[in-house]
Amino acid sequence: xxxxxxxxxxxxxxxxxxxxxxxxxxxxxxxxxxxxxxxxxxxxxxxxxxxxxxxxxxxxxxxxxxxxxxxxxxxxxxxxxxxxxxxxxxxxxxxxxxxxxxxxxxxxxxxxxxxxxxxxxxxxxxxxxxxxxxxxxxxxxxxxxxxxxxxxxxxxxxxxxxxxxxxxxxxxxxxxxxxxxxxxxxxxxxxxxxxxxxxxxxxxxxxxxxxxxxxxxxxxxxxxxxxxxxxxxxxxxxxxxxxxxxxxxxxxxxxxxxxxx
Amino acid sequence: xxxxxxxxxxxxxxxxxxxxxxxxxxxxxxxxxxxxxxxxxxxxxxxxxxxxxxxxxxxxxxxxxxxxxxxxxxxxxxxxxxxxxxxxxxxxxxxxxxxxxxxxxxxxxxxxxxxxxxxxxxxxxxxxxxxxxxxxxxxxxxxxxxxxxxxxxxxxxxxxxxxxxxxxxxxxxxxxxxxxxxxxxxxxxxxxxxxxxxxxxxxxxxxxxxxxxxxxxxxxxxxxxxxxxx
Numbered sequence: 001x002x003x004x005x006x007x008x009x010x011x012x013x014x015x016x017x018x019x020x021x022x023x024x025x026x027x028x029x030x031x032x033x034x035x036x037x038x039x040x041x042x043x044x045x046x047x048x049x050x051x052x053x054x055x056x057x058x059x060x061x062x063x064x065x066x067x068x069x070x071x072x073x074x075x076x077x078x079x080x081x082x083x084x085x086x087x088x089x090x091x092x093x094x095x096x097x098x099x100x101x102x103x104x105x106x107x108x109x110x111x112x113x114x115x116x117x118x119x120x121x122x123x124x125x126x127x128x129x130x131x132x133x134x135x136x137x138x139x140x141x142x143x144x145x146x147x148x149x150x151x152x153x154x155x156x157x158x159x160x161x162x163x164x165x166x167x168x169x170x171x172x173x174x175x176x177x178x179x180x181x182x183x184x185x186x187x188x189x190x191x192x193x194x195x196x197x198x199x200x201x202x203x204x205x206x207x208x209x210x211x212x213x214x215x216x217x218x219x220x221x222x223x224x225x226x227x228x229x230x231x232x233x234x235x236x237x238x239x240x241x242x243x244x245x246x247x248x249x250x251x252x253x254x255x256x257x258x259x260x261x
Numbered sequence: 262x263x264x265x266x267x268x269x270x271x272x273x274x275x276x277x278x279x280x281x282x283x284x285x286x287x288x289x290x291x292x293x294x295x296x297x298x299x300x301x302x303x304x305x306x307x308x309x310x311x312x313x314x315x316x317x318x319x320x321x322x323x324x325x326x327x328x329x330x331x332x333x334x335x336x337x338x339x340x341x342x343x344x345x346x347x348x349x350x351x352x353x354x355x356x357x358x359x360x361x362x363x364x365x366x367x368x369x370x371x372x373x374x375x376x377x378x379x380x381x382x383x384x385x386x387x388x389x390x391x392x393x394x395x396x397x398x399x400x401x402x403x404x405x406x407x408x409x410x411x412x413x414x415x416x417x418x419x420x421x422x423x424x425x426x427x428x429x430x431x432x433x434x435x436x437x438x439x440x441x442x443x444x445x446x447x448x449x450x451x452x453x454x455x456x457x458x459x460x461x462x463x464x465x466x467x468x469x470x471x472x473x474x475x476x477x478x479x480x481x482x483x484x485x486x487x488x489x490x491x
Contacts, residue, residue, distance in 0.1 A: 108350070109412040117413045118365060118396035200367070200397025200408070214400070218302035219372045 025228045037226040045204040046212035046227070053120060053208060054188050057127035061135050061184055066177065069139030070165070084140065090133045095193025098130050102198040122199035123206050131188035135180040142176025143169065175245065182242040186235055271459045272309055274300040276316035276374065276446065277401035278339065278420045282479040283314070286472045287463060296373040296401035304329060310451045311460040314467070316374035316402075316420075318447035325449060333447035336467050338482040339420040340441055341375070341382050342433040344409050349432065351415035356436060359391040359416060366391060367405050367414035370398035374444075375405070379418040381442040406431070420444070422480040446481075 037043065072084060090098060102125065106114045116122045146169050154164040170177075192210040199206040201215060209231055216224040273290040275283050276297045283292060290312075293300065297315040301324060304310050313330055315321045321333035345353045351364050359366055369376030376398065383389050396414060399405045405417040410430040424433035448467060450460040466472050468484075477483065 103411065103413065107411065107413050117408075196400075201370075201399070202395065202397050206397065215370060215372075215398070218296070218298040221302070221306075 022232055025225060025232055029225050029229055030222055033222060034226050034229070037220075037223045038230060040223065042203060042207075042212055042216065042223070043227060043230075046207050046209045049120070049123070049204065049206065050189060050208040053123040053127055054185065057124045057131065057188050058181065058185055060124070060128050061132040061188075062177075062181060065132055065136045066139060069136045070143050070169070072136075073140045073143030087136050088133055090130050091137070093130075095130060095191070096197060098194035099126070099197025102126060102129060102194060106198075117198060118200045118202070118206065120199075120205055123195055123208060126194040126198045127188040127191045130191055130194055131184040134187055135177075135184035138180025138183060139173070139177050142173040142180065145176060146172045178245050179242060182238060182245070186238045186242075189234065189238075190231070271311035271454070271456050271463060273312045273314065273463065274304060274308070274310040274451075275312075275314040276300075277403040278316055278375070278423055279314060279446075280403060281426050282422070282476055282481070283467075285479070286475045287466055290463060294401075294403075296369070298372045298374070299400065304451060307453075309455070311454040311456055312448065312463050313451055314446065314448045316444070316446055317377070318445050320374070321447040321449045324451075328452060330449035330451050333449040334464075334468065335445045335484050336448045336464075337446045337473075337476045337484050339422055339444040339446065340482070341378055341418055341436055341444065342421045342424050343416055343436060344406070344419055344424050344431040344433050345416050346409055346412040346414075347430055347432060348412055350412065353416050353434075355434065356386065356388060356391075359388070359394060362394070364391075364394045365396045365413075365415040366394040367397050367399060367408045367417040368392075368395050369402055369405055369418075370400065373399070373401055375402040375418065375420065378442045378444055382418070382436055382440050385440040385442070386437070425480045445484075 068087070072080065072087070093101075102122075103117065104110050106112055106116045106122075106125065108115055108117065116125060150168055150172070151164060154168045155161070159167065190210055191208070192214070195201075195206070195208060196211055196214075201207045201211045203212075207215065209227060213224050213227045213231070216227060271290045272293065273283065274293050274295075277294045280292075280294045283294075293310070297317060297320050300308075300310070300313065301315065301320040304313055304324060305327070313321055313324065314336070315333075316339070318333055318335060321330060324330040325332050343353075343356050343359075345351070351358070351361070353359065353364065358364070368379045371377055371380060380389070380392070383391060397408070399408070402419050402423055405414075406419050406423045406427065408414040409417040409419075410427045421433060421435075424431055448464055450457060450464060454460045467476075473483065
């Protein structure tokens with residue numbers, strides 16, 4: 001009995017702790033000001049910058065991440081686990097370290113001497129760097145979950161590797177790829193540290209929604225709250241979509257989802 | 262007064278430009294350096310600060326008027342400089358060169374004291390149009406310093422004392438005295454400080470002889486302008 005009370009008590013504390021800050025964002029909002037605050041140029045500019053950079057970053061992530069994941073999932077070679085670890089590293093890296101790394105690599109004085117910093121492309125690069133690994137990691141799991149006998153059957157029936165990939169592997173892995181992409185999208189939308197270090201913060205160019213929240217924090221806390229509420233809402237929609245995808249898809253998809261946690 | 266009370270660790274929220282000099286004045290407190298505006302917002306939201314040292318007088322005065330800190334006193338002054346990386350990739354030799362198109366000018370956001378001073382000095386020189394070349398609005402002066410020192414930005418406005426902390430990396434171009442805004446630093450004891458005695462002692466230390474000497478050595482200006490002969 002006592003043990004049960006302790007378990008329930010701990011569970012309630014955990015749930016309340018996780019829910020409270022999110023509830024507080026909305027509780028402290030002055031709802032009558034929200035339409036006015038959310039329509040300010042700071043917010044609309046940040047929305048446009050976030051939408052553009054996140055969309056572009058995700059296209060790049062899928063375009064380059066899918067082949068990378070497929071190669072890693074279908075080949076066994078020496079040092080493979082090292083490569084996979086390197087791919088996953090940005091997930092656990094502190095964003096500030098990611099920002100330093102991007103400057104050291106792509107800065108004007110960096111290894112590649114590019115003029116990326118302070119441009120909108122720099123935001124895309126920062127988002128792709130921190131969010132891409134989430135997709136690649138999930139995609140590797142999804143490709144590994146594809147039944148090898150089906151692939152073999154397709155090949156023996158005369159389909160080439162490319163045709164097999166697009167007609168057999170991709171449809172079977174689709175659910176897992178979708179889940180990975182949704183996770184990467186959500187992470188990319190929230191990117192802050194690497195962006196502010198590598199791309200800076202300029203309204204209409206590099207100031208994304210999270211950067212605008214930070215910029216408004218000491219100017220107008222209420223606008224920051226309204227922006228925060230907006231981000232919570234968008235993230236919630238993403239998460240619900242993700243869960244809906246998961247429940248209405250194949251078992252391979254659920255496997256991929258559960259292996260990500 | 263028991264010595265332990267004075268030695269008790271207090272938390273000092275101080276402008277980013279004081280990052281190097283404050284620990285030289287007193288190494289015992291826990292410091293939180295950042296944009297003065299961010300620090301003031303945090304104090305308003307109940308952050309556990311004992312002392313607030315701001316790069317202007319307006320922010321501590323606002324806190325004082327809200328009953329959140331004691332009446333601020335000016336403890337030092339500063340001047341603005343234009344800095345360029347040692348390599349000077351954009352070939353900037355005076356503030357007027359900032360008018361060239363494509364110059365990557367890094368400044369602090371307008372809410373940050375140094376960002377506000379930057380806009381004032383440019384306005385005083387009728388050069389506000391160079392703000393079209395701004396590539397980023399940073400959250401504090403040290404971010405501007407870092408991006409220029411790294412060579413990523415072509416130029417930036419910081420305090421002369423910031424430029425002195427990275428002598429090998431940036432060149433400081435002085436700005437005319439007539440255009441300089443009044444850069445005064447205000448300090449106050451936060452009202453809900455858990456250790457008012459130690460907080461007051463710290464303020465005294467900053468205003469005292471050795472505190473002022475350390476500030477002067479770091480390039481800050483004396484808190485009162487020396488009286489000029491008539």
